[in-house]
Amino acid sequence: MKRMLVPIAALLSAALASSAALAQKKYDQGASDKEILVGNINPYSGPASAYGTIGRTIAAYFKKVNEEGGVNGRQINMISYDDGYSPPKTVEMARKLVEQDKVLLIFQSLGTPPNSAIHKYMNAKKVPHLFVATGATKWNDPKTFPWTMGWQPNYQTEAKIYAQHILKEKPNAKIAVLYQNDDYGKDYLQGFKDGLGAKAKTMIVKEASYEVSDPTVDSQMAQLQASGADTFFNITIPKFAAQAIRRAWDSGWKPVHYLNNVSGSIGSTLKPAGLDKSVGLITTLYLKDQNDKAWANDPAVVEWTAFMKKYYPDGSLLATENFYGWNVAQTLVQVLKQSGNDLTRANVMKQAASLKGFVVPGLLPGIKINTSASDFAPIESVQLARFNGTDWVRFGEIMGK
């Protein structure tokens, strides 16, 4: 029956000129009438295994989508492999997904080093490398790497927002910066300087860096304090952020303290530092905090909680990673929906780069996902928040693009 329809359809389409071509189904490897095969690489073991739960949340979300009929009638099947946060393993797994399992795309591979390892490969193979789970700025480079795209606000975007805030609130600030001496720390510092523009040279009075292997940042903090700065930008991971917060308080230095979003967790940074010592810290947020009482009755959080209970009952309701995974998975589903019946890799990438004002429920009100052929940074706006001793309290407008 189907075979007979094809020539008829062909005749009809010839008669109707090009309009029928739009309805034509087009597939690349990994897509068919029945399914869309998605690859994923996550650290289920190894030093970053705490993030492995993101992969499980995403799998649970696709299960929900499939039970509700899938995307345009197709089931999303995800194959997820463990790379243990080891770049050589990531390469192997990415090749397995692309060449052996023949997935349509790779989604949410996690970490800057693992993604760096497959960056070139994915682009050489022209396979969509979508919404990678890292905040590095380099994923937004559509000219050189037209097949790779990040998701969360990147470090430079965030740092620019602190710079804007300082320029507005305290144009004569004397700023001290503490940063981790690696690509992450330097990425932030670069964005911060770009944000301050020509005034960066005069406003930043002291920079100090530390190595991840350092036991403490006490000596760096002493140097920064001695510089006479009245504003402090803290680019550190939770362990060192907690030390710096405590040290700044204990030594009696009371600068306006900006803390990078990387260490924004109340549980892993502010509690160890001391909640009373953290009052007044400023950071940025882009997702709702599912643990914050203020959001307890928010439809997004209610929906997410119900989803977790039904599809991922083992998953922790306290873990931000699970909330994140639920949101990022919805972004991919949107891209696949938009792709319609043209499930070629080129079209998937085109649709990923044509998200206009798309809203994921977990984003803070006012933040929208926008991408274009020259803008591969989906979330580029955040809101500033100040710590009041128990919660982050958002203030001001949504900033960024």
Add this chain to the structure above:
Amino acid sequence: MKRLSLIGYGVLLLVACVLPFLVSEYRTFQFTLVLVYSIALLGLNILTGYNGQISLGHGAFYAIGAYVAAVLMDKAGFPYWATIPVAGAVCLLAGFLFGLPALRLEGLYLALATFALGVSLPQLLKYHHFEGWTGGVQGVVITKPDAPEFLAVLGLPLNQDQWLYFFTLAITVVMFLLAWNLLRGRLGRAMMAIRDNHVAAEAMGVNNAMVKSLTFGVSAMFTGVAGALGAIAIQFVAPDSFNIFVSLTFLIGIVIGGLASIPGAIYGALFIQFVPNIADEFSKAAPWAIFGLFLIGFTYLMPLGIAGAIRLGLARLTGKEHNSQPGKP
């Protein structure tokens, strides 16, 4: 027996040559990694199996080899093939120098010293004064080599993965011949003599310290060559690629493959390449628990490693006692 094993190796080589034409590119890439690991395991086996010194830090030499290749290609514009001997030479020297003081340590103490090397190297690679070359945590991305053009002219067009496989295979054969030659010669006998009884060896006129340092150097050289090949195959090096787990994996490889056995390196390489993937397919939640079960199973069923089990099996089949290969230390 001699002829039989020669035929055996011939068949093995033939299979190895045909393999990339039968399997997918991805499998070819995996078998390239098997060859890479087999060279690294051979290096560690020379040290541990034949000389009785335990190293928990051979991942460090693997990393040095990888970084030498990557930096030479990325910064100095070396062709990929020229980096292999340099990586080997650098590791030979590094291993020898590390061996000199470390060899005053015996057994477990040496294991700890090498462990220190293995854990500290990834952090040293991040050191900011080297960053200009090493790229810090970002690592170095290198370009995958194409097959040389004359092959296509000769009517043998190979894709990148196949070419890299054959390139690695050629070096593997050279390294294995080198090891075989070394181990049955004067130095090899001295190594085993030290392993079996160092006092007796000394009394026989073996310069223990020198032989042990040299062994360390040679062993590091093999592992360094493997590291360079591995970097070219993976096209990327970063400190996170060379954590302490690499060193432990090598140790697992030689024990499972068979200590003091040259073919054992190949069996061990197959094990460390494929078993973790199999374990991952069994269980996403606890792949390493499954891996552990495999490990325990193998050590119980084949206490002399896979090579030992095969040797015993062959001996039973032919009804002869084979003692041509040195047994366990």
